[in-house]
Amino acid sequence: xxxxxxxxxxxxxxxxxxxxxxxxxxxxxxxxxxxxxxxxxxxxxxxxxxxxxxxxxxxxxxxxxxxxxxxxxxxxxxxxxxxxxxxxxxxxxxxxxxxxxxxxxxxxxxxxxxxxxxxxxxxxxxxxxxxxxxxxxxxxxxxxxxxxxxxxxxxxxxxxxxxxxxxxxxxxxxxxxxxxxxxxxxxxxxxxxxxxxxxxxxxxxxxxxxxxxxxxxxxxxxxxxxxxxxxxxxxxxxxxxxxxxxxxxxxxxxxxxxxx
Amino acid sequence: xxxxxxxxxxxxxxxxxxxxxxxxxxxxxxxxxxxxxxxxxxxxxxxxxxxxxxxxxxxxxxxxxxxxxxxxxxxxxxxxxxxxxxxxxxxxxxxxxxxxxxxxxxxxxxxxxxxxxxxxxxxxxxxxxxxxxxxxxxxxxxxxxxxxxxxxxxxxxxxxxxxxxxxxxxxxxxxxxxxxxxxxxxxxxxxxxxxxxxxxxxxxxxxxxxxxxxxxxxxxxxxxxxxxx
Numbered sequence: 001x002x003x004x005x006x007x008x009x010x011x012x013x014x015x016x017x018x019x020x021x022x023x024x025x026x027x028x029x030x031x032x033x034x035x036x037x038x039x040x041x042x043x044x045x046x047x048x049x050x051x052x053x054x055x056x057x058x059x060x061x062x063x064x065x066x067x068x069x070x071x072x073x074x075x076x077x078x079x080x081x082x083x084x085x086x087x088x089x090x091x092x093x094x095x096x097x098x099x100x101x102x103x104x105x106x107x108x109x110x111x112x113x114x115x116x117x118x119x120x121x122x123x124x125x126x127x128x129x130x131x132x133x134x135x136x137x138x139x140x141x142x143x144x145x146x147x148x149x150x151x152x153x154x155x156x157x158x159x160x161x162x163x164x165x166x167x168x169x170x171x172x173x174x175x176x177x178x179x180x181x182x183x184x185x186x187x188x189x190x191x192x193x194x195x196x197x198x199x200x201x202x203x204x205x206x207x208x209x210x211x212x213x214x215x216x217x218x219x220x221x222x223x224x225x226x227x228x229x230x231x232x233x234x235x236x237x238x239x240x241x242x243x244x245x246x247x248x249x250x251x252x253x254x255x256x257x258x259x260x
Numbered sequence: 261x262x263x264x265x266x267x268x269x270x271x272x273x274x275x276x277x278x279x280x281x282x283x284x285x286x287x288x289x290x291x292x293x294x295x296x297x298x299x300x301x302x303x304x305x306x307x308x309x310x311x312x313x314x315x316x317x318x319x320x321x322x323x324x325x326x327x328x329x330x331x332x333x334x335x336x337x338x339x340x341x342x343x344x345x346x347x348x349x350x351x352x353x354x355x356x357x358x359x360x361x362x363x364x365x366x367x368x369x370x371x372x373x374x375x376x377x378x379x380x381x382x383x384x385x386x387x388x389x390x391x392x393x394x395x396x397x398x399x400x401x402x403x404x405x406x407x408x409x410x411x412x413x414x415x416x417x418x419x420x421x422x423x424x425x426x427x428x429x430x431x432x433x434x435x436x437x438x439x440x441x442x443x444x445x446x447x448x449x450x451x452x453x454x455x456x457x458x459x460x461x462x463x464x465x466x467x468x469x470x471x472x473x474x475x476x477x478x479x480x481x482x483x484x485x486x487x488x489x
Contacts, residue, residue, distance in 0.1 A: 096389035099489030110397035
């Protein structure tokens with residue numbers, strides 16, 4: 001069964017129709033890259049799936065949980081939406097780390113807050129906190145920042161900050177991890193470290209959706225590529241199909257700009 | 261030897277006019293300090309509640325709060341002192357029993373309105389991305405505000421708040437208009453007898469008080485300097 005099912009999603013801001021009926025599905029453990037020029041609706045699509053924006057129309061199902069359904073919207077309470085959100089993680093273009101917390105605290109803050117809902121929290125508070133911190137350290141090791149656990153975000157490079165934000169998203173154990181142009185805010189020489197971390201996650205079979213402008217990276221890491229144009233999916237398929245042998249004229253024009 | 265010193269002290273300082281004025285002004289200052297600290301105690305949290313009102317998505321509440329802030333900021337504090345002190349007696353026939361209480365009510369209302377605007381500026385200056393990060397991490401609104409946003413707001417509002425709080429120190433003297441026996445009123449008791457200098461001498465007390473606060477706020481800013489943003 002598909003872990004992510006997006007059906008006929010529409011979204012407008014005023015008279016600006018950003019998404020005009022997007023539909024696709026994604027299998028567990030696969031990596032999908034969404035490419036397309038600025039303003040084609042990539043980021044809005046991501047924001048609709050992660051509930052940062054509410055779509056106008058359509059249906060979004062993550063791992064069997066309906067996170068949005070325009071037919072049945074009234075059934076969702078705020079708390080349900082908040083819980084449904086937990087099945088998806090999002091890494092932002094601009095990191096959005098919490099400046100007043102150390103690296104490890106950034107990674108563990110939300111997990112600790114959610115642990116308070118556990119029925120055994122009061123009895124085992126100390127053990128639970130220790131476990132969360134150990135898991136946080138494990139994630140920091142994974143992104144190569146264990147030695148920075150007590151540093152503050154302002155003391156890190158952009159690449160290091162983005163790696164912390166990946167660890168922070170992973171700490172919530174999401175079913176799917178979304179990346180919104182994770183390297184666009186970075187100096188070119190720093191993008192490599194992020195791409196390496198994402199490749200590592202792909203090797204661990206993490207389901208991921210990546211909005212990116214890094215074509216060669218998208219080709220290497222993805223199982224599947226979607227090319228978006230003007231709020232619709234203009235072309236989709238394997239990297240070989242979409243990037244190496246595009247059929248659509250718009251895809252060809254878009255890709256040729258990258259090959260120059 | 262001790263006796264001589266004691267006599268000298270008694271004759272020279274303790275019995276002097278200067279000592280009498282100093283002690284009497286200190287008594288007056290004590291009233292200013294009481295008004296100052298009680299105003300802070302109530303106005304700091306009340307300001308935050310007003311902020312929530314003025315940022316509410318429920319429009320009637322939002323506009324009502326903003327109307328309140330406009331009236332309070334748009335009229336003199338001195339006038340507000342008169343209103344709080346005289347209006348209950350004039351209109352409702354329940355005269356204010358205690359001048360200090362009346363002054364405190366007026367000050368708390370006035371300063372919480374100013375504080376609320378400083379808080380609002382601080383809250384609105386926090387980037388949207390901070391809220392979105394909390395949202396995708398499944399935090400509740402309360403957790404988002406108290407665990408993530410508030411500390412960043414505190415850091416941002418320390419400089420404007422120190423400004424406002426130092427203004428409050430000097431504003432406490434306005435309580436004199438409803439005859440709270442604060443430091444300026446104490447000094448005026450001497451000037452009425454023809455001794456003018458105590459009036460100017462009060463400046464020393466204010467300078468010391470504000471100097472101490474300046475040091476305190478500098479220390480707080482330094483404490484919050486461990487992170488940027």
